[in-house]
Amino acid sequence: MGSFCYHTFPASSHLLVSDFAPGFKSPKLPYLSKQQERWFSRSQGASKIFAYYGLREPPYKLDALEPYMSRKTLEKHWGGHHRNYVEGLNKQLEKTEVLYGCTMDELVKVTYNNGNPLPEFNNAAQVWNHDFFWDSMQPGGGDMPKLGVLQQIEKDFGSFTNFREKFVEAALTLFGSGWVWLVLKREERRLAVIKTSNAVCPLVWDDIPIISLDMWEHAYYLDYKNDKGKYVNVFMDHLVSWNVATGRMARAEAFVNLGEPKIPIA
Amino acid sequence: MALRSLLTRKTTLGLGLRGLQTFSLPDLPYDYGALEPAISGEIMQLHHHKHHQAYITNYNKALEQLEGALAKGDTTSIVKLQSAIKFNGGGHINHSIFWKNLTPVREGGGEPPHSSLGWAIDTNFGSLEVLVQKINSEGAALQGSGWVWLGLDKESKKLVVETTANQDPLVTKGQHLVPLLGIDVWEHAYYLQYKNVRPDYLKNIWKVINWKYAIEVYGKESK
Secondary structure: OOOOOOOOOOOOHHHHHHHHOOOOOOOOOOHHHHHHHHHHHHHOOOOOOOOOOOOOOOOOOOOOOOOOOOHHHHHHHHHHHHHHHHHHHHHHHHOOOOOOOOOHHHHHHHHHHHHOOOOOHHHHHHHHHHHHHHHOEOOOOOOOOOHHHHHHHHHHHOOHHHHHHHHHHHHHOOOOOEEEEEEEEOOOOEEEEEEEEOOOOHHHHOOEEEEEEEOOHHHOHHHHOOOHHHHHHHHHHHHEOHHHHHHHHHHHOOOOOOOOOOOOOO | OHHHHHHHHHHHOOOOOOOOOOOOOOOOOOOHHHHOOOOOHHHHHHHHHHHHHHHHHHHHHHHHHHHHHHHHOOHHHHHHOHHHHHHHHHHHHHHHHHHHHEOOHHHOOOOOOOHHHHHHHHHHHOOHHHHHHHHHHHHHHOOOOEEEEEEEEOOOOOEEEEEEEOOOOHHHHOOOEEEEEEEEOOHHHOHHHHOOOHHHHHHHHHHHEOHHHHHHHHHHHOO
């Protein structure tokens, strides 16, 4: 029985995020209990194994983002939508064995199937997207990035203001449901602002996301009704976590060489 | 070339220098609160006055830009504007149909269809209940934003249930398809009232569906 994924222990990017953000509540990692469950059932001679992904909590209380994102929104968005994606995914995975043993990242890429997504893609990608989104925000967020991230933004966009404009414009010109991302493009070795539809995320093109903003209506409708502009600006001014972005950039630089090559001149 | 002479012809008819028709928000044939409790007045007001109006405003803007691009023969811009026209124009088409698809209970909302459409439904789906089930399940399963439709295929004379993404009009799923009933499953259509429980919205909206309009369109298009 072939499996697409062969990590024995999930190397979750979430672990690294919490390394760089010591003040946050440490996320529960139900991946561990999945591992234990598998060993347990195998040792009992059971022929069926199950994979379960867990609903990870945001690294802050549900009312911590008030007044910019209400507790009610968090309750419905995380407790309703995000939870439904997780449960939907688990139900789908019950029926297949080929997708076992994957990290979330791997599952998203595999189910995307190079543009011809498998039925599990929507749930898998949306679980990943929402985990990433909660982490992309913090109470007392906003303001400006510092040091390396700011330098890279200024290098690739000219100025932080220009980047912010591009990000807001992308959010407001998205047709339908989707996400806006600040992403590090692996091949071009530069930052870019991109928008994706429905559940698609830059992972499927092997790029490295740094920040995301949920532009599905359920993300803002309770708080801002149809005033998308206000929601996006509030996100940039008060919610986005540049701390987390810094951590993600630092990790990304292990995979993408952003520096100028130092070629000695004879 | 032909388009340019069309424009000048319109000018001589006294429609102004531009001769370009602008679109405006159609009035609702009922009060915002008239569809309660199936759809709240707050949603109806936002949906009609803000969302539909925004589609119309942006549609007009895109058409104006298109006119400019056409006059200059700027193919790049002409092609680039297509997605904005499809999205906003589609939004205008779809919502204009949607308001007619709904009617207050006291004006017949929810009354099942009789006559030719009723028979066609029974022939194509077995019964009205089966049709409603099908529409509800396809509407609930739609990922992201879009619409679920009951349509008539003018060529095969069959009734079909289809979904379209974002604001794509039904005709994008088949050039012979005519929309009889459309249900908006964008989150803005139900979120304030039903939150993330789209199936409840779909169950309740049937109480205010205006089958009379669907019968009218069916009668006209099935000739």
